Amino acid sequence: MSTSQTPILSIKDLFIEFETPDGAVKAVNGINLDLFKGEVLGIVGESGSGKSQSWMATLGLLAENATTSGEVTFDGENLLTLPPKALNPIRGNRIAMVFQDPMTSLNPYLTIETQMVEALRIHNKRMSKPDARKRCVEMLDRVAIPAADKRLKQFPHELSGGMRQRVMIALALLNDPEVLIADEPTTALDVTIQAEILDILLDLQRERGMAVVFITHDLGVVAEICSRVCVMYAGRLAEIGPVQDVFTDARHPYTLSLLKATPRAAQSQAAQSDDALYAIPGAPPNMRMPPPGCPFEPRCACADAHCREQVPALEPLQGSETRLKACFREGSSAALLEALVHER
């Protein structure tokens, strides 16, 4: 991804806090990120890292107890401050979203047809019902749903999980969005169905030149479909860069720890199943009281006193235009790995 391009969507200094009876949860703590046209950007992180919330915020979908600051710029406007009336022509239309659980994101009382036609006509007031219906059938065909005509008449509970997720994707793509945000869209599915749906998603992405934000905790999926990856920890960005570079030469200790904690089913690699996995010690920080320094410091094998006191900024790697990391520690992936192994 060349940096000379202008981003289609740009996040600046995004902070998100949730007010709770036990104090404010600082879910997202200053994110700066650009999304470019036609790229597939993977967002990885564990539960509570803020990976979903930062993108829910862009569409105004946060819970009511949330407060945000910063900017999300899309087509010259700051989405965070737009009133719902001005946001509605954008979300579901120019920026669409697919959620993890297709059963709870489809309305169980309405047929697939009613839901799809509504999604089309709400943004295209003059489209006739038969035209809308025709477009829905085309879209269902496109996501490889057999007998689309018949499926339109069915209710969500009559479809399998894989079929429902295809419907969700068809629904999201009906209005030809420029940006698709996919939040763990295949996590609930079997690997065989996941593989099929990822293929469909990638085909559609290439065909339409749309930008896709793919939120997941599965590093394997990111390696297979994304061009860039952004690793999040405790509401901050730890590392960003082209997927292959980041995964083969991780420069942030968290990225490397995550890679070493992931069991690999690699058919081409000699089985590494005899080694113990690297278990990152401890647990993610309590986001009501995040540590004052680097959030990963308490679990990090490479941390020193400096890391405890100051939060490292996200900065470009020396000599690289495409990679950034937020860590004081310099040095190669191999040097970091030594620290991990030494700790064990």
Added chain:
Amino acid sequence: MSDRDTILSVENLSVHFRLGGGVFSRASIVRAVENVSFALQRGETLSIVGESGSGKSTLARAVLRLVAITKGSVILNGENLAQLSNNEVRKRRQNMQMVFQDPIASLSPRRTVEQIIAEPLMVHQPELSGEERSAKVRDTMDAIGLLPDMRNRYPHEFSGGQAQRIGIARALIVEPTLLVADEPVSALDVSIQAQVLNLLSDIKRQRSLSLLFISHDLSVVQHVSDRLLVLYLGHVMEVGAAKDIYANPQHPYTKALLSAVPTIDFSANKPKRTRLTGELPSPTVEHVGCPFASRCPMAQAICNEQKPQLNTVEGRDVACHFPG
């Protein structure tokens, strides 16, 4: 199968459920597990893999006789559980314990950690004094990496990873010979998952425990398994040494399943994917031929007519007319 170190031997096991069947409708039979045989040695981990609906959890539950066995036998330490009364089975459960998928939901919210971990002792070793019980709880917690001051806390105070440790401690306190773990790490984040997987492999080694491991995550399975059993619609497709199957799967279904796993592999010779089309057929149909034929890229006429039997191919058992 007469090996002295065989802990568990499952022979021709079938589990069927009746579905529906009221005044106005005819009942259908769900064939969740169909004619499955395998053996588990002491200190060995056998993993059962398959898509959702393949019957892997039912198979595990049938082994513990948590569901009724329709046909076949489950021989644990030389005794056929299928022929024992419920009461007799309950006594045998000391030897076979289970760890569940959802760590928080599987712990009673109104009991302290000590009470939860001690409960199996109350059932299986009621003769122990309170003192002895506490000592056992302490030892087990220590072995699992739970701190002594957690004893009086409640499940909701723990993270998923800690809660799963409590679940494992509860299972191990009666020193079972067989541990059944049904998706024990699928609810956990990667970094926590690694902690629990390492723990399971440590205790397995230390106690020469036999582990029946159920998971849909084939990367995790590769990491923990000695042997692998691939299940499709309740039928065994392929069973053998995990290393061999991962390196060189012989059944078309195993091939498709393994090739669908997303991997971090940027090499040029990355294996190509075998695509499956369609979804799992209904489990209420009784199959004359191979149950996988409707989705199999290799299927021929015979596959729909005749059910393939398990045959030894490349050192493991494969149920396919055209293996390789």
